Structure formats: C-alpha cells, structure tokens
Amino acid sequence: MDQPPTFPEAGESRSPRALRDEARRVERERRQLLAEELAAPYDGVVTLAILLAAGLTRGQIEAQVARGAWHRLGRHTVAVRGQALAGRARWWHALWESGRHAALDGATALLAAGLKGWSERDIDVTVPNNARVRPIPGVRHHRLRQQAPTVGALRRTRPEVAAIRAAQWAVSDAEAATVLAMAVQQRLVSPGALLERWRRVGYSGRREFLDVVIEDICNGAESLGELDFARMCRARGLSEPSRQVLRTGPRGRASLDVFWDDEGVHVEIHGAHHYAGLTPVEDALRANDLAISGGDEIHLQVPVLGLRLFERRSALLDQVERALVEGRRRAARRSSTQ
Secondary structure: OOOOOOOOOOOOOOOHHHHHHHHHHHHHHHHHHHHHHHHHHHOOEEEHHHHHHOOOOHHHHHHHHHOOOOEEOOOOEEEOOOOOOOOOHHHHHHHHHHOOOOEEOHHHHHHHHOOOOOOOOOEEEEEEOOOOOOOOOOEEEEEEOOOOOEEOOOOEEOHHHHHHHHHHHOOOHHHHHHHHHHHHHOOOOOHHHHHHHHHOOOOOOOHHHHHHHHHHHHOHHHHHHHOOHHHHHHHHOOOOOOEEEEEEOHHHOEEEEEEEOOOOEEEEEEOHHHOOOOHHHHHHHHHHHHHHOOOOOEEEEEEHHHHHOHHHHHHHHHHHHHHHHHHHHHHHHHHHHO
16 A cells, blocks of 8 residues: 655755755746746747846756757747747747848738738748848748848838738739738828839839739729729620719728619729728629629629739629629510500
8 A cells, every 4th residue: 555655844854865856946947937037028939149148058948948848949049838839939930040130021020010810821031132041941031132121129121111022922913912902901001101112112023913903002092083994894895884983082082983874783893992901802792792683773892902803803794794684684674564
C-alpha cells in the first residue's frame, strides 16, 4: 500500500537538494514572468537582443528553450507563450527575421493600420533590393530599389502606398479593386492621397485596369459621368437607354440613373463610395433577380466596380437583358388588356 507523502515538521530544516530545487523553480518562474512582461507589447514574442538586454544570459535562454517553455523562431525571435503565434506576433516575427530595414507593406500594412474584413493569406514585407533575407514560411518578401517612408513602431508603409501595392500584388483584378475600395471606404486613406500617389507610380502590370478603378473610387460623380454605359449596352446588342441622369447626394456620393421608359426598366449605377469592397456586387446580383420577377417597374442596382470586372459585368448585363425582355412582355400584356 502506498504511503502518504511526508512533509517537514515545523522548524525542521529542508535538505540541500530540496532547497536547490526550490531555488531553481523560483528562478524559472522569475525568468518566465520577466519574459512575458518583455513580450507583452509584441503579443507573446520577443527578440533575443531584448532578453539579453534585460539581464538574461544565453545559457538561461537556451535552458528555457530546451525545457520547451520557450521556442526559437529563427535567428532573432523567441516565443514565450507557446509556439503558435497569435495577433500581431506574426507581424513582429516577420519584421525581426527580415532585417532592420524591413517593413510591412501591401494588404498587411493596411491590416496593421486597421483594415477590417480582409483575410490575409501571406504577410507582405518589403526589403531593400540588396538585402540578404532567408525565406520565412507564410511571408512574401518584395525587393524594392527604393523603399517608401514608414510609420509606427510596427514598421509599415503609409496607407496610400500600401493600398496601391496591395492592388498591384493582388492575385486577381477583383481582389485589387476590393482592397482599394475597402481602404477608401474605411477611411484609411483619402481619395485625394490615393489618386496623388497613383499618379506618381511608374510601371504597373495593371495600369489600364487600375486607372479606371482608382478614378471610380476617388472621383465618384466625375467618373460616373464619364461611364459609357450606353456603349456597353450596344456592345452587348441591347437597345440604348432612353435617358441617363447623374445624381450627387450627401458627402459626394454619386449615382447614375439609366432609364428604358418603354420597357419600364430603371438601372441605378452606384459609385464606389457606396461600398466596402465587392460583396455588394454579389448582393446586387441577388436583389436584381428578385426585382426582375416582381413589381411593375423593374429597378436594378449596379455597383460601378462590378462593371469594371469582366465576369461580373457580363452577369450584370445579363440581368439588364432579362429585365428588358421582361419589361417588353409586361408592356405587351398591358396593351392587350386595354
């Protein structure tokens, strides 16, 4: 039968070994508390240099790593709360391991500035063109001959620069338009600052596309006034609208009203200021399906960014065509009953 544990009587001295074990335990706890305090501003990670500057030795740090209490994540980064990185710890790690001139950029810099509703696949980091950088899983390094000025302790490019680079590095035109629209709609960057920065960009693989998208986002009413929706209809083989009316509402929000009077079809084209990204394009497609099937006048919603993207433009013009066919059918039915 197992014997219950024994404890020293009051006043009984503890063995030297027990005292040493207790001292080691207290020291480990002290190191852990110190490391967690140092890592708190960085969401659980800290640099080797910070730990050394706080008085810990390399031997003590390696002992914590050997015990599995801490984890080395590259040459400079130490995780003190487990190996999985959360929050901004991933960004700190990416910067520290990429060199002292590295900066968060693109969509990552926008997220660090407060962008909401965007899912980050990889961390975008820019480094000087001649930098020696080791690959880091989950990090995309972009080499630049001249880096833009940075802001914040968590080094990142300014939002107007980051937004344009995010659009140029996007995997699709739809993603490029979305990140630009979201950055302006959420007021991370002003339309004027975005437009001014874009005009300073030299080469861009998306030059033609981004020219029109940035104009849509930054110059709502002016851009809609220049939108040749009638030409799009002609190219599709649709009848031209009876009239177009440009309206500018509060805070400069613009919309273009397009009418086919005989068919009873009204299309309202909204400027990019109305939307946070492209989700409303999908919402409009669903709402338009319902509008075509009910009511006397058919009222369709068309986000201007949807017209800039071929697949969505085709789907939206499909709905205009269906609306015109349905409008003529209803008009003929009304005539026959009069």
